[in-house]
Amino acid sequence: MAANNFRHALFCAIITLIISYPIIGFNLEAQGIDVTLTGADASTIVMVLLAAVIVFLFQMFREQIMGGLKSLPHPLPQSSKEPMAENRRAKIESWVLTGIVVLALFWPFFVSRGAVDLATLVLIYIMLALGLNVVVGLAGLLDLGYVAFYAVGAYTFALLSQYVGISFWLALPIGALLAALFGLVLGFPVLRLRGDYLAIVTLGFGEIIRILLNNWTTLTGGPNGIGGIPDPTLFGMEFGRRVKEEGNTSFHETFGIAYSGEHKVIFLYLIALVLAVFTALVIRRFMRMPVGRAWEALREDEIAARSLGLSRTAVKLSAFTIGAFFAGFAGTVFASKQGFISPESFVFLESAIILAIVVLGGMGSQIGVVLAAIAVTILPELAREFSEYRMLIFGAAMVLMMVWRPQGLMPMRRIHIELKRQE
Amino acid sequence: MQDLLYFFQQLINGLTIGSTYALIAIGYTMVYGIIGMINFAHGEIYMIGAYTALIAITGLAALGIAWLPLILIVALICAMIVSSSMGWAVERVAYRPVRGRHRLIPLISAIGMSIFLQNYVHLAQGSRNIGFPALIDGGFNFGSGDGFQMSLSYMQITIFITTLICMTALSLFISRSRTGRACRAVSQDLGMANLLGIDTNRIISATFVIGAALAAVAGLLLGMYYGSVDPLFGFIAGLKAFTAAVLGGIGSIPGAMLGGLILGVAESMTSGYLSGEYKDVISFSLLILILLFKPTGLLGKPEVEKI
16 A cells, blocks of 8 residues: 555656646747747756655645544534524625625725725626626526627727717616627527537637627727727716816816816726626525526526426526626726727636636625625735736636635525434 | 639648647547546647647757757657646546536636646746747649649648547557557446446546647647747637537547548638638637537537436
């Protein structure tokens, strides 16, 4: 047994060396058309060797280590506790949420402009993640082209404002509805497919939308994107220094205060906050409606759900469309926040980030998803020196999450009764 | 005559690209045939193969070795070793622990692995694309001097021959060898194969290793053919190869070969007669249409849903 263990550990260590040394240990440097090869510095090579040693030791003493980990107390004790009574839990939750929202309402007036800007981005990701949560978390449909609907929302606003001169408030429902329509049209044929095929088809759809945006230069400006997207107005009041459109007044003149660029940033933040809360509330309602229960029923056991008379297509299509609707919402806000959009903002990686948020937060759980969105967006900003490792850590986190805790950090818990075996 | 030559040129280009797609597609189709999951990180394994080959080629050039066949063979062997080890490690770390769970869980794990590997190479080698030396140049030209000239480069011939050798070797391996027979048994019924004393874990690992080795071959060939590599190089190629696998019928090895060739030709015809920018749109649309209307592909067997 020991010899066997040793052979296995040695094999794993050698594999570690093979997969890391050639890629990390040499640097390819392009000089003109020539490529030269340089060895990495000693510290990197020591790291590679260290990694191999760690793998060796871990594999060698795997059983002892795993046994030691098992005997440790569980890090999240509440996961084994019985859930609180539903009404009490709901009460506490709603109080906490209201408190957070009130705090979020006043918070931007006391912090810097950059922080508010970042917070707006976080809110956009929260909207996206909440929308995707319906599709992936609740209905169990893996959508890898979610960013396409986000792009539809953003481009709808950008194009309508450029060609028709439409305002933000009109574009918001139009963008969301158009995205929902796209979801409906795409969903209708593809939702008959099995889970993993569906994932690939949505991925292909996302890529098609991006390539079209990139190459339809006459309409979308191609890779140059569309600029000059107007800011939202408050009852006809603009936030610029000068009024751009006739009939509008400017915010700072109406209230007789000095002009400040911060007004616009805070206003956008507040819009995003209101919309994010709206998204959360609407989806919360849906979750408790029959359609929400049907999503989960279909996710858990498709055959059983269908034999109870649920229409597979209608239920899945509703989830897909609602998810797309909120992506369109977020897209409109994003276009307005940036003032400029290009296909580069809507690559597959963006879909993957949103998916990572949903997976990390706990599929189906709203609070978990919100917390994950905050963490995923803010952590790389806080640790700038680690920001280039962000995607590496994301990828690793997704794998580890699936291996150890596929239900996410804060899984959704429904009230349920389990039959306990009599001791 | 001119038109015909142009057509044949597109056909040759398409078959060249298509045969490398087929090499990558085999990795998808074998894994899918055995454990029913999409190995999303396969494109990245192919990319790592291309990088390793480039590192080996530059390293040998720095050592002063100039004999071409030696360079190519050493680069090929290095790329195959690194890619296969990577395939083995990926299966061990990211897929084996989640095997048998809900269908989406291995898929999400695979997407995570794909992002991880992409950024691993990105951090180690930078995000710029790096030129791949054109080791094999020259070729045959057909057609009159003043009109359109059809060319068949030595590189293209190399790609055809290498692919042919790999495919023949794989077919022989699957049909004749003991491990190949075990592979077929496992893909028919994993549980039963296990009961009959086949070490299924070993066979699944072997599948990943074989798929990764073929992807590494494709990495070297396509790297030389395109003339550059970058960390995102695997994503689109992986998606195309997956399309090829689905087109031919996922799970079927001859299907993957056929699908690769058809996809390659369809793509090069699109870029030859319509526009190069839309060739990706064509292949993704093809993928969507096949999945909608004939999810079993050209040579696949219909899947019966068991309750």
